[in-house]
Structure formats: C-alpha cells, structure tokens
Amino acid sequence: MAVSKTRAAPDIREAVAAGIEHIGENYLQEALSKMAELQDLPLVWHFIGPIQSNKTRAIAEHFDWVHSVDRLKIAQRLSAQRPDQLPPLNICLQVNISGEASKSGVTLAELPELASAVAALPGLRLRGLMAIPAPASDSAARRVPLRALREAMTALELPLDTLSMGMSDDLDEAIAEGSTLVRIGTALFGARDYSTPAAEEQ
Numbered sequence: 001m002a003v004s005k006t007r008a009a010p011d012i013r014e015a016v017a018a019g020i021e022h023i024g025e026n027y028l029q030e031a032l033s034k035m036a037e038l039q040d041l042p043l044v045w046h047f048i049g050p051i052q053s054n055k056t057r058a059i060a061e062h063f064d065w066v067h068s069v070d071r072l073k074i075a076q077r078l079s080a081q082r083p084d085q086l087p088p089l090n091i092c093l094q095v096n097i098s099g100e101a102s103k104s105g106v107t108l109a110e111l112p113e114l115a116s117a118v119a120a121l122p123g124l125r126l127r128g129l130m131a132i133p134a135p136a137s138d139s140a141a142r143r144v145p146l147r148a149l150r151e152a153m154t155a156l157e158l159p160l161d162t163l164s165m166g167m168s169d170d171l172d173e174a175i176a177e178g179s180t181l182v183r184i185g186t187a188l189f190g191a192r193d194y195s196t197p198a199a200e201e202q
C-alpha cells in the first residue's frame, strides 16, 4: 500500500503508473478530494488514520478498507453506515502492540473481545490486525512487536488473512515476520512536508 498523506493527486498518479493499486490515507477531507481527482483510476482506498465519530459515515461510504478501528462504538457506526449496495467494509483492528500509554490501538488484553464483537457486525468484514510499533534502533528489537502482532492474530482463532504491519523503517522485518500488507510512505514518496495545507485539517 502506498501511504499518500500530504501528497497531491499527481504524485499518486505517478505511483499508480509504477504499479501501485492500494492507497492509504490518514485524513478524511484530504482523501476525499484526492478520490474525486482520481476517479478514473481503479484504486483500492484504505483509511489508516485516527477516526472521530463524526467521520464514520463518510469513511463507510468512500473507503474499501479501514485499518484503524480500536473501539466497538466506531465499528458499530461504520457497520450501520456502510451503504447496502457496497460489499462489507474490510476492517483491521489497530493494536497498541508496544503498550505505549498515549497511543491509539486496543490493548492485547482487550483484543479478543473487540475482535469477536466486530466479526459479528453485518456491514463489516474483519480481515486482520494493524499496528504501528514504537521505533527501535536495531533489527532484532524491531521484530519483537511484529512477531507479537502475528501471534495475537493466530491466537484469535478467527478466519483472518491480513497482517497490516511494516512501514518505511521496518519493512524488511515486517515481511520476515509474516506481514501481508506493508504501508509505505516515505520510502516511496520521500520525506513528508507537514506544512502543506492538506495536512492541517485535523
């Protein structure tokens, strides 16, 4: 997946010309305007940013996947608001795998209960787990949380097929630990400039 937050539609077009089909976006308004500009392309759109309740309807209407679900209330809204004519919305539950107090994501302790509740929602299809591990300086340390996420998914004993893990800095380790979907921004597009207007909306 190419993560295109702060990138303009022409940058995405270039990535698509190079073979990218999956696009990840963190900010709703920014994503909606790029979707409008790129309507002619057969892209799969993934929402990967924090979700506020007042954004769930637009997310359910416009995206194919959501990777950042960590509360049942948000999942229930996405399920109820998914339009009938669309297939169920693909969901990954975001896990706070490094146990950082201030970070998003369900805890490992609360994951099984959330996963079974989300798996039962009719407008959603639970596909797997997503995590953003805390940065680590060496490769062996980077593998620890990635392995923990894989083991947590196996332990759920649900029919899941997606391990959304691996970013520019832990791509190789994530693949070695069984990632099925890496989310790459910087390594594809270069360093992000957060002073651009698109990144300021939230």
Ligand SMILES: *Cc1c(COP(=O)(O)O)cnc(C)c1O
Binding pocket: 003, 005, 026, 048, 049, 132, 167, 168, 169, 183, 184, 185, 186, 187
């Ligand atoms: C920004 C972002 C990425 C991409 O990060 P890079 O380090 O630029 O590859 C991946 N996943 C999420 C959830 C992000 O917010």
